[in-house]
Amino acid sequence: MAGAATALGGLRGAARFEANTATRDPAWVKGLVLSLSLGFFLLFLLLPLIAVFVEALRRGWSVYLAALIEPDAVSAIRLTLLTAAIAVPLNLVFGIAAAWTITKFDFRGKQMLITFIDLPFSVSPVIAGLIYVLVFGAQGWFGPWLGEHGIKIIFAVPGIVLATVFVTFPFVARELIPLMQAQGRDEEEAALVLGASGWQMFRKITLPNIKWALLYGVILCNARAMGEFGAVSVVSGHIRGVTNTMPLHVEILYNEYQFAAAFAVASLLALLALVTLAVKTYVEWRASQTAQPGEVP
């Protein structure tokens, strides 16, 4: 995951590389690498994406729309949006807190904390789901206590939210840590010496400096929160109209041979992803624009 600010930096570098005879590759190397990567892109990324929309619309608009406004589908869409609406703000706060802790304080076990932040990336999502079943499930550690008090986490909405928060935790923190490390503490210290309170320092100095990376992290976090399948699948229980998110709903429809409906919901999910990508590209572009003056003229 490259930082938002550095993502487009390579483009300018490439132009310079290309113009220089000493570093320019022979034409056939360029052609080969280009066709290889473009071919791969067409075959594995673009074609399936097109297939989703073609399949979704194969039986016409009426079937497509019917699949989307059917109550179970609406409930899945609503649950997915709800989950993202809870998980993303939570991880926004956690992410800033974690990045702040790591970059502004020196303490024992810092390296370990950095490693733990990556845990959700390295653990299979299925395991992530299972962890919550083992902790909060009926046979789990807190299961009996929760049962007595009538609180349902597993096979209910809270479990889905918890699993999603776990899986999407690293995105914001991972974006912020390298940037905040590079920026150092000088500006914050300068603000303090000038009399700013902690909150003024955060709002007027820290936040403006990290806003693009933060937004970038939030977008990635949101994309994953809406698309997560594995972890959610374990804790959801697949109760139609109650604990089904969009990805789970797609699977159920597909297993029931309702291909047009499955692809219709899938196309909506893909559309959300495309919008996310567009916003992400815009954020990257803005970040590179604001990062530009940072380089000494």
Next chain:
Amino acid sequence: MSIEVQDIRKTFGRFVALDGVSLDFPTGELIALLGPSGCGKTTLLRIIAGLEWPDKGRVLFDGHDASHRDVRERQVGFVFQHYALFRHMTVLENIAFGLRVKPQGSRPSEADIQRRVGDLLELVQLGWLAHRYPAQLSGGQRQRIALARALAVEPRVLLLDEPFGALDAKVRKELRRWLRRLHDELHITSIFVTHDQDEALEVADRVVLMNKGRIEQSGTAQAVYEHPATAFAYSFLGAVNRFAGRVDGHSLRIGGGAVPLCESNAADGEEVIAFARPHELHILTGEAQQGIPVTVSRVLLGGATARVELTGSAGSNGHAEPQHFEVELTRQQLSDLDLQPGQPVRLTSARLRVFPAARE
């Protein structure tokens, strides 16, 4: 405002940054904290600012204990080594920041803020840059804006961390002179940290020389340069030739020769370290008996004086490899001596400064 630090001690893990430092900074003076990197000078500056807390000791502002006062309440102006300008704000907003974050009651009106920022921009002579961003400024301009920003809150003391460290040689010289003039205008107690002895000697009223978390010497620039109190002070300030030898009556035995001693508090037979500046050494040609045998290796002409590099025999400085000496001569002296590379000569001095070898 006068500042006093008493018996400050600060450690980072096992590293002792400051080891019982006590100092007095009188009102209105410009003081340089000078020393090699890692000597604790920046830590001391940050402790005075309140950006770092000492493990032990007190900081007094005008005789009042400020040790437990928060950095925000100390009313210090701090200029960071890399300026730490707010990169997302214009020059104008940077300077106004300290005024804008004041609590509602004491915050000046917008018109006052604008006027004050205008005055400060005029003071640092950069009014035409008001709407630029820090990234669009040169190093010297950033430095001056950082200074204007620090002055905006009317600090009682100005602290500068390596203020010229990141600038090229020419700009650095200009800014040094400018800082000195500014200080003469404002008369605000100022402390700056530097590892550059020329900078310290040229700009400061008083120089505090630090080494390994302790103060080696403090005094006026001239006093510290002309009368170094310790071997470290001597070798850190200015070009220097170092000799290792043994006191023998009224002379110092060095390698295969002897140099007469005029002033010495070392006992007969003691192992000592001796120092002499390049202009305090003399070259003797012909059949001279006194002095240390050396060989001329190079003659460098440049400016009003000439420098002669000489190579001694192994062991004359206490090391196994042969030592190099440097002598500064006037053009006249040089032509009188008529030195040739490879020529054996003898080296002597009328002003050897002797320090006990163990204390180095």
